[in-house]
Every structure is written in structure tokens, then in C-alpha cells.
Amino acid sequence: MYFRIDDEVQVIAGADRGHRGKILKIDRKKNKLVVEGAGRVWKHVRKSQKNPQGGRLNKEMPISASNVMLVDPTTGTPTKVGVRFLADGSKERFAKKSGATLGKIAPARAAHVTKK
Numbered sequence: 001m002y003f004r005i006d007d008e009v010q011v012i013a014g015a016d017r018g019h020r021g022k023i024l025k026i027d028r029k030k031n032k033l034v035v036e037g038a039g040r041v042w043k044h045v046r047k048s049q050k051n052p053q054g055g056r057l058n059k060e061m062p063i064s065a066s067n068v069m070l071v072d073p074t075t076g077t078p079t080k081v082g083v084r085f086l087a088d089g090s091k092e093r094f095a096k097k098s099g100a101t102l103g104k105i106a107p108a109r110a111a112h113v114t115k116k
Contacts, residue, residue: 001028001065002081002093002105009068010078011038016063020071024060032062039063074100089113 003009003023011019021036039061047054069078072095079097083105086092091106 001026001031002083003033003065003068003070004103007102008071008073009033009035010071011035011063011067012069012078013067014039014063025062027062030062031065033065033068034060034062035068036060070095070102072098072100073102074098085112085114087114 003026005023005026007023008020009023011017011021016035016038019035019038021038023033024036025034027033037060040058041061043057043059045051045054045057070081071077072079074095075098077097079095081102082094082096083091084094086108089108089110089112090104091112092104093102094100095102
């Protein structure tokens with residue numbers, strides 16, 4: 001899963017299909033994401049010192065990472081994410097539709113340097 005916090009994604013399946021928002025939280029073990037404005041539910045909360053009024057809270061719940069696609073920064077359309085090694089041996093994410101870079105994810109390593 002090559003998502004990062006603050007990436008813009010589009011929901012492609014489920015009740016919030018078509019919704020775009022930023023990733024707020026990632027749970028890599030459960031393969032779930034919390035997307036801003038997507039997966040909203042009502043949570044009923046009892047009165048307590050922490051929440052003196054009680055009542056119903058509207059909050060975002062995690063959705064499966066397979067139900068979202070990253071939005072390509074150049075074209076603004078949903079795209080798959082690929083990984084490639086650069087000439088200096090560092091690893092980067094890229095948008096498969098346009099080939100645009102999405103940032104480095106690993107520092108340069110001698111084993112992956114392309115020799116000329």
C-alpha cells in the first residue's frame with residue numbers, strides 16, 4: 001500500500017463512491033484508511049466529564065484501502081500508483097497514468113544504482 005497521509009484520494013466503491021478527500025490516518029495492519037469526509041457515521045455518546053453534553057457525534061470511520069485510488073496531481077483523475085528506482089538508486093512513487101512523480105519513499109542505495 002503506497003498511500004501517505006495528506007495524499008488526495010477518490011473513493012471508487014461503497015456508499016461514498018466519487019467522494020474526494022485527503023487521507024487523515026492510515027492503519028497498515030488492517031489495510032484501512034480514514035478519508036476526510038468519507039465513511040461518516042453517527043456515534044451515540046453517553047454524558048461524561050470528557051463529553052458533558054453527550055448526544056450524537058458525526059465522525060469518519062476507516063474504509064478499506066482497496067476502495068480508494070490516488071488522484072493524479074497533474075491530470076486530476078484517479079490513477080494507480082507504481083514504484084520505480086531512479087538512476088541514483090533511490091526509490092520513488094509515480095502515477096501510472098501520467099508518469100508524474102509522487103515523491104521519494106526510500107533513500108539511495110548502491111545496489112540499485114544504474115551503471116553507464
